[in-house]
Amino acid sequence: MSQLGEILYLSRSDVEKLGIPMNEIISIVKEAFLEKALGRTEAPPKPGIHPQKDAFIHAMPAYIPKMYSAGVKWVSGFPENERRKLPYITGVLVLNNLETGLPICIMDCSWVTAKRTGAATAVAAKHLAKEDSKVVGILGCGVQGRSNLEALTVVCNSLERVQAYDINERNLRTYVRDMTAKHGLEVLAVSSPRKAVEECDVVVTAGPILKDPKPIIEDSWFPNGSFACPLDFDSYWKPEAMRSMDKFYTDDKTQLKYYKEQGYFLDIPEVYADLGEVVGGQKPGREDCNERIMSMNLGLAIEDMATATYVYRKAKEKGVGRWLPL
Numbered sequence: 001m002s003q004l005g006e007i008l009y010l011s012r013s014d015v016e017k018l019g020i021p022m023n024e025i026i027s028i029v030k031e032a033f034l035e036k037a038l039g040r041t042e043a044p045p046k047p048g049i050h051p052q053k054d055a056f057i058h059a060m061p062a063y064i065p066k067m068y069s070a071g072v073k074w075v076s077g078f079p080e081n082e083r084r085k086l087p088y089i090t091g092v093l094v095l096n097n098l099e100t101g102l103p104i105c106i107m108d109c110s111w112v113t114a115k116r117t118g119a120a121t122a123v124a125a126k127h128l129a130k131e132d133s134k135v136v137g138i139l140g141c142g143v144q145g146r147s148n149l150e151a152l153t154v155v156c157n158s159l160e161r162v163q164a165y166d167i168n169e170r171n172l173r174t175y176v177r178d179m180t181a182k183h184g185l186e187v188l189a190v191s192s193p194r195k196a197v198e199e200c201d202v203v204v205t206a207g208p209i210l211k212d213p214k215p216i217i218e219d220s221w222f223p224n225g226s227f228a229c230p231l232d233f234d235s236y237w238k239p240e241a242m243r244s245m246d247k248f249y250t251d252d253k254t255q256l257k258y259y260k261e262q263g264y265f266l267d268i269p270e271v272y273a274d275l276g277e278v279v280g281g282q283k284p285g286r287e288d289c290n291e292r293i294m295s296m297n298l299g300l301a302i303e304d305m306a307t308a309t310y311v312y313r314k315a316k317e318k319g320v321g322r323w324l325p326l
């Protein structure tokens, strides 16, 4: 063994084969938000570099003392990768020992990113969607469209129907087939964004993030009493639609402010509260069944580190992965 010790390397398939269920990820992510609400986490807004138009590589460090969790995710989003038959989101995540600072684990971050984002949507939906939500609209039927639906089925027990829209016919067809088989819900392929949003109780948009958005979702499409969770920044929702919300939340006010300073989110409403404040009981969530609510979730490093630390522990327990000298 090297004098510096060893690190556990977890490939994408190592992480996937642990088979950690979504309900466990939701509990972990919820606990991370609670720690954030108590002021017991450290996670500066994510800086990024942008080697291609509308592409990013973000650095996302976080420290959560209660979970003995510290590390950084280095994650890329390259929209043109679809043409190359590569995933949009790729990257790695490094966990560190809290006493020595030494790296202890490197893992592929695709699974963690997919699951923790779905889990954050579920945490938000638990507080901000109607309890008897029945219809979900998914716009963008890729990795996030899948993990977000999976997470919503855990917290929205009355779900019956999914209205799915994607600009890519083939992705849409595969999504409908797979999600019908996986969740036993009625999953409909719809022919326009409007048809995906109308009549919904919950709407998730997960298309590409655009620096210069050309949004199309109108306020009149979005029913009273519904909850929207954009994962693609303000690329899909018109400013008037966002302003028509009774309450506008985000996963982290500081990070949203940082992004505004970087030239994103030029026309969005005042933030009412962030999710940590809602989970921690410092600010109310949904207060009546007619409220129109949006949570602009940018994605937080505490969600990644909380989930990745759990993955690391499970991998050690099950002897999964490869130990490498540092």
Ligand SMILES: NC(=O)c1ccc[n+]([C@@H]2O[C@H](COP(=O)([O-])OP(=O)(O)OC[C@H]3O[C@@H](n4cnc5c(N)ncnc54)[C@H](O)[C@@H]3O)[C@@H](O)[C@H]2O)c1
Pocket (backbone or CB within 6 Å): 077, 082, 087, 088, 089, 113, 117, 139, 140, 141, 142, 143, 144, 145, 165, 166, 167, 168, 171, 206, 207, 208, 209, 230, 231, 232, 297, 298, 299, 300
């Ligand atoms: N906020 C967060 O925490 C967070 C985390 C991870 C990813 N994301 C974002 O979520 C989005 C989706 O990521 P992914 O990993 O699922 O990508 P993906 O490539 O797996 O899926 C994207 C899907 O959107 C479709 N699409 C493209 N343009 C569209 C449009 N205008 N309308 C409808 N569908 C469209 C594509 O055909 C594809 O099926 C990206 O913007 C990504 O940056 C956000």
